[in-house]
Amino acid sequence: xxxxxxxxxxxxxxxxxxxxxxxxxxxxxxxxxxxxxxxxxxxxxxxxxxxxxxxxxxxxxxxxxxxxxxxxxxxxxxxxxxxxxxxxxxxxxxxxxxxxxxxxxxxxxxxxxxxxxxxxxxxxxxxxxxxxxxxxxxxxxxxxxxxxxxxxxxxxxxxxxxxxxxxxxxxxxxxxxxxxxxxxxxxxxxxxxxxxxxxxxxxxxxxxxxxxxxxxxxxxxxxxxxxxxxxxxxxxxxxxxxx
Numbered sequence: 001x002x003x004x005x006x007x008x009x010x011x012x013x014x015x016x017x018x019x020x021x022x023x024x025x026x027x028x029x030x031x032x033x034x035x036x037x038x039x040x041x042x043x044x045x046x047x048x049x050x051x052x053x054x055x056x057x058x059x060x061x062x063x064x065x066x067x068x069x070x071x072x073x074x075x076x077x078x079x080x081x082x083x084x085x086x087x088x089x090x091x092x093x094x095x096x097x098x099x100x101x102x103x104x105x106x107x108x109x110x111x112x113x114x115x116x117x118x119x120x121x122x123x124x125x126x127x128x129x130x131x132x133x134x135x136x137x138x139x140x141x142x143x144x145x146x147x148x149x150x151x152x153x154x155x156x157x158x159x160x161x162x163x164x165x166x167x168x169x170x171x172x173x174x175x176x177x178x179x180x181x182x183x184x185x186x187x188x189x190x191x192x193x194x195x196x197x198x199x200x201x202x203x204x205x206x207x208x209x210x211x212x213x214x215x216x217x218x219x220x221x222x223x224x225x226x227x228x229x230x231x232x233x234x235x236x237x238x239x240x241x242x243x
Contacts, residue, residue, distance in 0.1 A: 001032075001034040001035065001054045001231075001238050002053055002055075003028045003032055003035070003036055003037070003055040003057055004039045004049060004053045004056050005037065005038050006020075006038075006041065006058055006059070008020055008041065009041045009082055009085055010082075018041060023214050023215060024059040024106075025038070026214075027217050027223075028057060028227075030218065031217050031227030031228070032057075032227050033231045034054065039088070039092070040088075041084040041087075041088040043084070043087045044091050046092060047091060050095055050096055053101060054102070054235070055101060055102040055104070055233070056102070056103050057106070057230070058103065058104070058105040058106065058108075059107070059108070059214075060108045060171070060172075061085070061107075061108045063080050063081055063108065064077050064080050064108070065108065065112055065115050065174070066081045067121070069086060069115050070119065070121060072120060072121060075123070076123040076124050076127075077174075086112075089112045090112060090116040093105070093116040093117075094116050097203070097204070097206065100203035100237065101204055101237065102204050102206070102233035103208075104208075104209075104226070104230045105207070106209055106212060106214060107171065107172055107211070107212055109208060110208030110209060110210050111172075111174055111175070111176065113180075114179065114197070116180075117180035117182060118180045119176060119177070119178050120176075120177045120178040123173075124174070125173065125175045126173065130191060131191045131193065132149070132189070132193075134170045134173070134193065135171060135173055136170065144169075144171060145171065145216070147167040147169060148167075148168065149167070149170060149190065150166065150168075151189050151196075151211075152165050152188050153196070154186050155184060155186040156198045157207065157209075158186070160207075160225050161222050161225055161226075166222050168195065168210075169215060170210075170211060171211075175210060176193075176194040176197070176210075179194065182199050182201050183198070183199050184198050184200060185197055187210075194210065195211065196208060196209045196210065204233065204237060207226070213226050214227075
C-alpha cells in the first residue's frame, strides 16, 4: 500500500530542494500502515503518479497558498509562498478526489483542499476582529506543537474520534474563509475558525484538518484514530483496485 506526500520547494544555501518534515512519512508508515512516497513539486505531470497511489496525504508547511488561486487580492505574506507546490497540489487534489483516492489534508493541506475546490482563505486570521492568534508562537517544538485550544467536532470526524470535543495544537496563520462547494465543516474553534472538513459527495474517503495530528501521533489516541481511519480507507481502495 502506497501513500503519496506532496513535497515543498525550498532553497537552502542557494540550492533548490524538494522536502517535507520527516514526521509525515513516519505517520504514514507507523500510523497508516503504508509506504510513504514523496511527490516532487513539478506541476501537473506529477498527476501520473496517482495511478500507483492508494492514498494521498497533503501535509502542512510554513508556506501559504498564494491568493492568486482564489482571487484573494494582494498577498499579505509575500515572503511565505510556494508556487511550485501550489501548481502541483491543487490539480492533484482535484484529480485524487475524482478518482476516489482517499485524501487526508493537514494544516496547509486543508487550505489547499478548500482552494482546489473553489473556496477562499483568510490570509491572516490573527488580524481579523474577534479571532484569536492560531500561530504556534515561540519556544521549543514540544511547546509549539502542544495542545492549544479545544474544538467542537461533528459528523464523520466525531464518529472517527468517538468524541464531540478534543484539544488540538495550532500552528497556522491562514484558515478557511468561504467554504468550497461540496465541503462540510466538521470542527470549529471557539472563535469560529473551521478546524476540519469532510466531503460527503466525494467518491472516496476525504478529511481535512487544520491542526497537526502527525506530531507525536502514537501518543495521542485521537491522532491514532485519524490515521487508522485513513489507513482503512486506503486498504479498502487497494482491495477494490486489485479485485
